[in-house]
Amino acid sequence: MPQVLEFKLPDLGEGLTEAEIVRWLVEVGDVVAIDQPVVEVETAKAMVEVPCPYGGVVTARFGEEGTELPVGSPLLTVAVGSAEGDLPEDLSGKGADGAESSGNVLVGYGTGAPAARRRRVRPEAISAAAAPVAEPAPVPVTAPAPAPGPVPAPVSDEASGPVAVVSPLVRRLARQHDLDLRQLTGSGRDGLILRADVESAIKAAANGTAVAPAVPVPVPPLASKPASASAPVAGERIPLRGxxxxxxxxxxxxxxxxxxxxxxxxxxxxxxxxxxxxxxxAGGPSAxxxxxxxxxxxxxxxxxxxxxxxxxxxxxxxxxxxxxxxxxxxxxxxxxxxxxxxxxxxxxxxxxxxxxxxxxxxxxxxxxxxxxxxxxxxxxxxxxxxxxxxxxxxxxxxxxxxxxxxxxxxxxxxxxxxxxxxxxxxxxxxxxxxxxxxxxxxxxxxxxxxxxxxxxxxxxxxxxxx
Structure with missing residues (x-):
């Protein structure tokens, strides 16, 4: 029976805590080899390719290109193990010693196994691998729509995925003041949390005023800001990230x-x-x-x-x-x-x-x-x-x-x-x-x-x- 393993964004070293997805190198249904690069990300230091330590079939991806994810967030899930003979032995996630992965999750470290050509497998070959894993995972952006049923309320921990924040500077500012970004209502487009929102919350906390939690009710852009705050300046906005x-x-x-x-x-x-x-x-031997x-x-x-x-x-x-x-x-x-x-x-x-x-x-x-x-x-x-x-x-x-x-x-x-x-x-x-x-x-x-x-x-x- 195939097993679905979740690969999370690894610790990229050098104190980096987040990365932006620049380009996916695989799609759902592709067969990947152990330590094959699956996504290209940009950190605050450089552009790097992230290898997946599992070999098998990609069953889901998390995050669109341009999305910024914190370290530890799910990147993709891989169905490991042969199903109806569709997965070759060298891609089944098991090495010569029977290990189910290379164990190499740091960028730049891998077994050196050659990357396999991307190919599709029959949907029925991975249907058995789509069973839920032990821990619930976020809904992937490329996964099929869930079956009808009650939708659970959003949670306030990291399992609910990254918060829509305009830049890493805003995240850092919130961390420095022990501010929970999930309790804020973003005044930017589509609820994006701007620096002014965080500064307003910090000022409110300093004055002893409670910060209203985010609610799924449309709020005018300036409603959560103090009267002294100026409206966002119109024009092209370029995030200071990477x-x-x-x-x-x-x-x-x-x-x-x-x-x-x-x-x-x-x-x-x-x-x-x-x-x-x-x-x-100069010419000659000394040149x-x-x-x-x-x-x-x-x-x-x-x-x-x-x-x-x-x-x-x-x-x-x-x-x-x-x-x-x-x-x-x-x-x-x-x-x-x-x-x-x-x-x-x-x-x-x-x-x-x-x-x-x-x-x-x-x-x-x-x-x-x-x-x-x-x-x-x-x-x-x-x-x-x-x-x-x-x-x-x-x-x-x-x-x-x-x-x-x-x-x-x-x-x-x-x-x-x-x-x-x-x-x-x-x-x-x-x-x-x-x-x-x-x-x-x-x-x-x-x-x-x-x-x-x-x-x-x-x-x-x-x-x-x-």
Whole structure:
């Protein structure tokens, strides 16, 4: 007799609590193999494919594309076990040792079993597998309509499925104030709970006023708001979730917690550009992959951080300590269709310019295709921001929390410059350093930036650290 097993959205790691369904990779009636990817989701870190640890026939899916689900919510159900000989032995959910699943429910971990071709099976082959499981499951969006009968009243626990909330920020705000979202009446379209609804409930709780629970009676949009609250502004609304949401959170936290300051300097990059041209134009056995300007600047940063380790640190607020970090995990800002991301080059202090450039190229391509892993987007200790690619000269960037500094690089353009006592046209770049004033003073920050500028103007200085 086939058994129906429920596969829930697994813990995706890195403190992630929810994910948005981007694309289903299987449909009801498809045969899936153990550890075959069944859905593509977007988290606050990256786009990932979720493999199912069971092999069998998909009997139901939960959640439409675009739906955001918390970790632990049902994703799909799979009929495991042969029924009338329709399920092949290698897809029956049993491995060579008789186990009914791989046990691998974390993204990126699987048995490596090849994915089977999707195919349909006869409805009667899975009819026996559609029997109720031990625990009641939410009504799937693609399942057949239930038989006529009394409809149970909605419950207030997590088993009733996710609450319609405009963004993860609203969920977080509610959690911080111990607010039950299921007790609120959303003023948005189709009962969507907006941030204003949560803020109104928090204000009412602070004033000792009871919050009216949500009821299935139409309520005017402004009925649950205090008179001081303004009506929602008309216009296109773009939810701050996924990558954009986490970037917004980090930028806001950086502004709240870090007392930052910025210093900048113009540098003559003519010699740096000439050195790069010589590297990339060299032939013979010494020729290698072309080195980018960003890779050279990254190598300069690692040399500067070796001289000024204060800027490769973070502040532990609870312990009231500055933590100087032994390794340089160099992040670089990359603009993608999904928003700004900061991939991280691990152990940049032990790499040369060629190695750094190759890793930057690999991470940039992964960022463009949306295949960066959470590990490749976290753990940075210093960030390099090349905003010159947008055709601008200067900027005062926001520090990538919890790091202590960020170097900004403008465009390199021909400008009048006094060179060896005479006016000449040189390739000039503006460099800016935004730093956490808690970890160092202006003298240290100025010394770091001056050393970077000196290496840009005289690349031979790097020979000391090679």
């Amino acid at each position: 990558v954009r949401g986490v970037v917004a959170d980090k930028l806001a936290r950086s502004r709240r917690e870090i007392p930052d300051a910025t210093c900048w300097v113009d540098a003559d990059a003519t010699e740096l550009m000439a050195a790069r041209a010589a590297m990339n134009g 290698g992959p072309k080195v980018s300007v960003l890779a050279l600047l990254a190598r300069i940063c690692t040399a500067a951080l070796a001289r000024f380790p204060e800027l490769n640190s973070m502040v532990d607020l609870e312990a009231r300590e500055i933590v100087r970090l032994p390794a340089v995990h160099l992040g670089f800002a990359a603009q993608t269709e999904r928003g700004l991301v900061v991939p991280v080059v691990r152990d940049a202090q032990s790499r040369n310019a060629e190695s750094i450039g190759a890793e930057i190229g690999r991470l940039t391509e992964a960022a463009r295709t949306g295949t960066l892993t959470p590990a490749e987007l976290t753990g940075g200790t210093f960030t390099l921001n090349n905003y010159g690619v947008f055709g601008v000269d200067g900027s005062t960037p926001i520090i990538n929390h919890p790091e202590a500094a960020m170097l900004g690089v403008g465009r390199i353009v021909p400008k009048p410059w006094v060179h060896r006592g005479e006016l000449a046209v040189r390739q000039v770049v503006q460099l800016s350093l935004t730093f956490d004033h808690r970890v160092c003073d202006g003298g240290t920050a100025g010394g770091f930036l001056r050393y970077v500028a000196d290496c840009v103007e005289q690349p031979a200085l790097l020979l000391r650290t090679l």
